[in-house]
Amino acid sequence: MVKEAVMPGTARHDREMAIQAKRNLSKTTDPVERLRLQCLARGSAGIKGLSRVFRIMDDDNSRTLDFKEFVKGLNDYAMMIDKEEAQEIFRIFDKDGSGTIDFDEFLVTLRPPMSNARKEIIMQAFRKLDKTGDGVITIEDLRGVYNAKHHPKYQNGDWTEDQVFRAFLDNFDSPYDKDGKVTTEEFMNYYAGVSASIDTDVYFIIMMKNAWKL
Numbered sequence: 001m002v003k004e005a006v007m008p009g010t011a012r013h014d015r016e017m018a019i020q021a022k023r024n025l026s027k028t029t030d031p032v033e034r035l036r037l038q039c040l041a042r043g044s045a046g047i048k049g050l051s052r053v054f055r056i057m058d059d060d061n062s063r064t065l066d067f068k069e070f071v072k073g074l075n076d077y078a079m080m081i082d083k084e085e086a087q088e089i090f091r092i093f094d095k096d097g098s099g100t101i102d103f104d105e106f107l108v109t110l111r112p113p114m115s116n117a118r119k120e121i122i123m124q125a126f127r128k129l130d131k132t133g134d135g136v137i138t139i140e141d142l143r144g145v146y147n148a149k150h151h152p153k154y155q156n157g158d159w160t161e162d163q164v165f166r167a168f169l170d171n172f173d174s175p176y177d178k179d180g181k182v183t184t185e186e187f188m189n190y191y192a193g194v195s196a197s198i199d200t201d202v203y204f205i206i207m208m209k210n211a212w213k214l
Contacts, residue, residue: 014043017197031081031088036110038079044193045172047110048186053077054103064100111189112196121205122191125212126184137172137182139165 021040028034039046053073054065065073071086081089093101093109114122127133131141139162148154148164159167172182172190191208198204208214 014194014197017193018043020197031085032092032109034085035074035079035081035089036112038081039110040112040193040196044190047107047193048173048189050074050077050079050110051103051107051185051189054106058103062100063102063104065103065106066100070101107185107189111192114192114195115201117201118191118195118204119188121208121214122188123184124214125208126187128212128214135184137169137187139169139180142168 018041021037025034025037025041028037036047039050042049050073053076054069057069057073057076058065067087067090070090071083074081074086090101093106126137129137129141129145131144132138142165146165146168148161148168151159151164153159153167154161154164166180169180169182170178172186173179195204198207
């Protein structure tokens with residue numbers, strides 16, 4: 001049974017990573033890296049938040065964005081990027097020169113790179129939580145694996161068990177569109193953020209194993 005302290009140190013890592021990202025921002029001129037750092041400066045969920053903004057803008061579900069939508073998405077998410085820089089980023093991702101970019105590919109590139117060992121342990125944690133095996137973690141999945149009764153707000157009567165579960169899912173969900181469902185992609189995006197603040201694979205894997213009892 002996973003106890004309340006799901007990610008011991010996540011909040012601390014988040015703060016450290018945000019500070020580090022802000023510091024590195026002043027040093028880098030690479031436009032993609034600058035965008036990545038601006039997202040990471042918002043914590044682990046930063047990149048996921050940007051992905052949700054783009055998804056909301058993708059009215060026709062084409063999973064692509066033209067330049068105007070791309071710039072609007074960046075502005076909506078309050079990214080400090082001027083038009084020249086946005087054009088440069090767009091050109092990098094618009095490999096075939098079609099005038100549109102595939103935003104799944106964009107997000108995967110924006111995610112801080114992770115070793116296969118890290119990806120594998122993240123997927124192990126996901127599979128453990130995804131009791132029904134349908135590729136999405138919901139409140140139903142959590143009932144058997146996550147013990148809400150240790151949560152201080154449950155203990156003092158503020159929250160029901162379901163509210164504890166929902167708050168838990170909201171950690172991984174995007175800040176702008178919390179739907180109580182966490183997909184593989186969202187889980188991976190979240191941990192790519194956490195991973196960026198942890199230098200060694202060994203430490204990351206130990207942390208994940210302890211947190212999820214893997």
